[in-house]
Amino acid sequence: MITMRQDAQQNRQKILTTANQLFREQTAANVTMAQLAKAAQVGVGTLYRNFPTKGDLFLALAYDQLGSYVSQQRAYLTTHPLDRPALKHALRAYLAFRENRYQVLPKGSLEPASQYYQRPDYQDLVHLFADLIQGADPQLAPAAVTFKADMLIAFFRSDSYALQRDVRHYSETEILDQVMTILFPVSS
Amino acid sequence: MITMRQDAQQNRQKILTTANQLFREQTAANVTMAQLAKAAQVGVGTLYRNFPTKGDLFLALAYDQLGSYVSQQRAYLTTHPLDRPALKHALRAYLAFRENRYQVLPKGSLEPASQYYQRPDYQDLVHLFADLIQGADPQLAPAAVTFKADMLIAFFRSDSYALQRDVRHYSETEILDQVMTILFPVSS
Numbered sequence: 001m002i003t004m005r006q007d008a009q010q011n012r013q014k015i016l017t018t019a020n021q022l023f024r025e026q027t028a029a030n031v032t033m034a035q036l037a038k039a040a041q042v043g044v045g046t047l048y049r050n051f052p053t054k055g056d057l058f059l060a061l062a063y064d065q066l067g068s069y070v071s072q073q074r075a076y077l078t079t080h081p082l083d084r085p086a087l088k089h090a091l092r093a094y095l096a097f098r099e100n101r102y103q104v105l106p107k108g109s110l111e112p113a114s115q116y117y118q119r120p121d122y123q124d125l126v127h128l129f130a131d132l133i134q135g136a137d138p139q140l141a142p143a144a145v146t147f148k149a150d151m152l153i154a155f156f157r158s159d160s161y162a163l164q165r166d167v168r169h170y171s172e173t174e175i176l177d178q179v180m181t182i183l184f185p186v187s188s
Numbered sequence: 189m190i191t192m193r194q195d196a197q198q199n200r201q202k203i204l205t206t207a208n209q210l211f212r213e214q215t216a217a218n219v220t221m222a223q224l225a226k227a228a229q230v231g232v233g234t235l236y237r238n239f240p241t242k243g244d245l246f247l248a249l250a251y252d253q254l255g256s257y258v259s260q261q262r263a264y265l266t267t268h269p270l271d272r273p274a275l276k277h278a279l280r281a282y283l284a285f286r287e288n289r290y291q292v293l294p295k296g297s298l299e300p301a302s303q304y305y306q307r308p309d310y311q312d313l314v315h316l317f318a319d320l321i322q323g324a325d326p327q328l329a330p331a332a333v334t335f336k337a338d339m340l341i342a343f344f345r346s347d348s349y350a351l352q353r354d355v356r357h358y359s360e361t362e363i364l365d366q367v368m369t370i371l372f373p374v375s376s
Binding site for chain 1: 295296297300301302304305331332334335336338339342343345347348350351352355356366369370371
């Protein structure tokens, strides 16, 4: 038996998944809420109850994907050691997440950065990166570990990422290689 | 003889210098344009002609100080070699600039980051940092030099800097030391 709560949860997830698909095919700003409701096979009322504005939808999509990213990496780490390859694996997946965000959602910040830094989602991401950074370099002092995690996240925020893609013309792989070389050189 | 143009330039500079002083003493948001005009000894009309809104004033103040910072560092480098101590000297002064920004101007971005990244001021700062980074490590590939400069600037943007000060409780000196250790380790 599906409870109402599960049903509501499923609708919400269906909307987000469909929105991501639609936004990949067309520019997000051009997709109307009516089109999205139809494609997701939910009523327009259901859509607006979940996301009163498109800004709310964009933000929910970004955080939904960030949450999935962190969960997937945590799952990966239950069967893999916390080492440098695991860090690189996690950063490659993070770049894929940033790249999707860059392709799919409107350019620029969706909310003030100060709000972002206070979210539990941000904390979860910092902790994930910190665990990986510490795992890759067990000698590193805890303060330096958090510092590196913060630095990574600041560098990958949407505008800074867009600068690397649009102006510096780096691919995801080139960004990953530079970050690994600069922040996590193989100890000699 | 002082031409009108010089006179206008002097008024503008007097307003910016006075604004910085006033904003250090009181919260920037509480200072009225009338108070500022009086303190700077210019007419209210002159003030508004230069800065139609307080947002314009904040932005002009930030860029005026960034411009001064870059000029001062370029002047310093005419009599000092481009080496690791020069890089540290420049970063210490940059942190003082960020700290003043953090103390004096409203929290958060004054403009979208994408605008900031397109400004000549940003290019000047990247070039300054790139010259210093290359000087400190002549072996580093040019692409990695620019990448490090971008990374530094992204990390020091206002919200990220505020995170380090407010949440991580680092002092300017601690931030400088972490950055030097992580991004510019003394080659062994």
